[in-house]
Amino acid sequence: MNLKQLSHMLALSQTTVSRALNGYPEVNEETRRRVVDAAKRHGYRPNPSARRLATGKTGMIGYVLPTGTTVDIDPHFVEFLSGLGDYARSHELDLVLSPADADDQETTYRRIVANRQVDAVYISSPRPADRRVALVNTLGIPFIVHGRSEGFDFDYPFTDIDNEGAFHEAARLLVQLGHRRLALINGDDRETFAIHRERGVRRALAASGLVLRDQHVCSLTMTEENGYRAARRLLEQSDAPTAIACSSLIMALGVVRAVRDLGLTIPGDLSLIAHDDVFPWLKPENFSVPLSTTRSSIRLAGARIAERLAARISGLEEGARGEVWPVDLVVRGSVAGAPA
Amino acid sequence: MNLKQLSHMLALSQTTVSRALNGYPEVNEETRRRVVDAAKRHGYRPNPSARRLATGKTGMIGYVLPTGTTVDIDPHFVEFLSGLGDYARSHELDLVLSPADADDQETTYRRIVANRQVDAVYISSPRPADRRVALVNTLGIPFIVHGRSEGFDFDYPFTDIDNEGAFHEAARLLVQLGHRRLALINGDDRETFAIHRERGVRRALAASGLVLRDQHVCSLTMTEENGYRAARRLLEQSDAPTAIACSSLIMALGVVRAVRDLGLTIPGDLSLIAHDDVFPWLKPENFSVPLSTTRSSIRLAGARIAERLAARISGLEEGARGEVWPVDLVVRGSVAGAPA
DNA sequence: CAAAATCACCAAAGCGCTTTGGAAGACTCT
DNA sequence: AGAGTCTTCCAAAGCGCTTTGGTGATTTTG
Structure with missing residues (x-):
């Protein structure tokens, strides 16, 4: 059943039927009802391929997926996707993942824009001066950045959490508890979120005349194994930290294992606070010692970004407004006063 | 730059240019080169919207993503996606995720097929007599099932791992080590993979005149918390098992925690084998006691399924061939002889 | 009451590609 | 040399929608 057939059986022109269906004013209400x-x-149902050829609108939002045999997709992605998908569904939007060589995403961005394959894109895990952000900005396709980049001479729309504030609060608490030697087990420090978190910790320490020593900060991809390694390296130093802030729950698993291997205890020998993106399958309250966390649902962020993308597509949102969400500090058993 | 312009500047017809570019034989090689x-x-670059209107081909493969505020996307998905994406990239295929109400995916399948939004789809986490499989089969769109359904009067193409064989082997090993009371911590037993795993365990036990008692099998979604709960329930029974087969590494985390909470040890009091889908961020060899596993890379499966989908789209693969991959049994420190 | 404005509709021209149904010229064969 | 066969190209017809640029008929205005 296509427009031609439908208009023929209604004894109306395609024009009128199309307009009636798309809510244009110049059609009699009675006719529209019919x-x-x-x-x-x-x-x-109008054929989307035809509509798309005629209008250029696709009803899809795009994401360039870095791939490669040695490239791992962040496990956070799936949770983000839950939120994004849930919102997208309610607005009849589909998501298209365009796999790209991790080292050359530009080609793919150019392709999906030139071909008008999607109405908008989002960018995740941005770095300072991220080339993708500059690129989509000049290409002129609606977009939202999940997280923040920095150092451009233009503004851009983003939704981020207050990573600096979160880790500032976490570190401040630890300092207040008497800790003097703090360490940070961070994610990849080429990404902005990691930089912000480190900045937060440093600022909190500085406020009490302390510093974050270089050998007390580790930046690694967020795996259990890296959490373990980082923790061992830190805890076997002569001036081992008495408290650790950790960028992910998965890494925290490794930290806990290392602590146990070394015959230490949490929070007796070490206080631990980790960032929690709120996974259904791994909860901080279920750690052997319930884990204090800075908490922010990445799923909610997904939904929010879908919402903003939809708004930009339909022209409801404009400009380069960035929004920064506050992060909860949830205190559980893994923090205590510094050991004597 | 579109076809019209290009053909005009070449002083050729659109027909010839189109054919030259698409490799049709009726064009002079010299002309083609030009x-x-x-x-x-x-x-x-030919406009994909136009091409798809003309040919019906989209260059995209589809996946219906069940969503909802209470619906969680399986964390395995992201790893599967890595493999799929890596292959898809090399064949210039995009992946479109169509979010659907988890309770009504049929509407979405019908839509993407009716609208010809994708060239092929894949289905994951199938259940016995899965309606999605029956549906796409009748709708006539090329598809591959990741996993297996059962109980149809037709065959269908799938790629699955030998879940029954894997858990049969795992259980057999445990029995050989003298274990008489085995337990199974399984995934959602409405899904085929869980049924097959249970079957494998039962078969291994039966071969030695043993049975898998009902109170020794738990079927839950695969979270750390559920692993913990299941393990506690099992180990606090009067006839607690001396060995557990577990369907996921994430659940195994919970099992290990429960064992520790109860003051027991692995493998002294309990032998443990879990299934490992091979995540980069959580490795069985890094468990406090290295975990024995049945191992099969879900990422490889993703790549394979992309490959088969591409083959079916281009007509290289036909028929309903199902393939079943063997699973490695990797023995590490978490298994030992049954306690006296 | 004539002129202007509004209403409700339509024919046809895109959007940019593929594919059908030739057709002209070159080549082969008897 | 004439018929048949390739080879190589083209004009035009889709694919199914939206949108432009109207046209009569009806209502409003000065």
């Missing part, structure tokens, strides 16, 4: 009714009865 | 060369020089 059309809408007939369309529903016959299950008419 | 055309291909000019196309490259001017960066001509």
